Amino acid sequence: MIFDPATRKISWEYFVRNGEDADHSSIARELPDTGDIFVVDDLRDRVMVIDRKSKEIIWQYGVTDTKGHKPGYLFYPDGFDIDVFRDWKAVLGKR
Numbered sequence: 001m002i003f004d005p006a007t008r009k010i011s012w013e014y015f016v017r018n019g020e021d022a023d024h025s026s027i028a029r030e031l032p033d034t035g036d037i038f039v040v041d042d043l044r045d046r047v048m049v050i051d052r053k054s055k056e057i058i059w060q061y062g063v064t065d066t067k068g069h070k071p072g073y074l075f076y077p078d079g080f081d082i083d084v085f086r087d088w089k090a091v092l093g094k095r
Helices: 086-091
Strands: 003-004 011-014 025-030 038-040 046-050 057-061
Touching: none
Parallel strands: none
Antiparallel strands: 003 011, 025 038, 038 046, 046 057
16 A cells, blocks of 8 residues: 555555465565556565556566575565666666
8 A cells, every 4th residue: 555644645555356466465665667566475475566557466576375495486575675776777778
């Protein structure tokens, strides 16, 4: 849920709709360039980005409901770091 602290009104919220959606999200942060929401989904062993407009999961790291320690897997993720000072659009444009 995102709200305006000055008005105390909710400007965006996300609800679980089906089996692929988040379960027990602990941390969320708005991405600086797109406004999409980066979410840690603890109990489903993944981190993901939710499109702010469509509320669809548009990116995910970790295999849903599968714990692991190998690349591509997470074991109860409980945080993240985002480098907000990097020009991510320039980095992605080089691909």
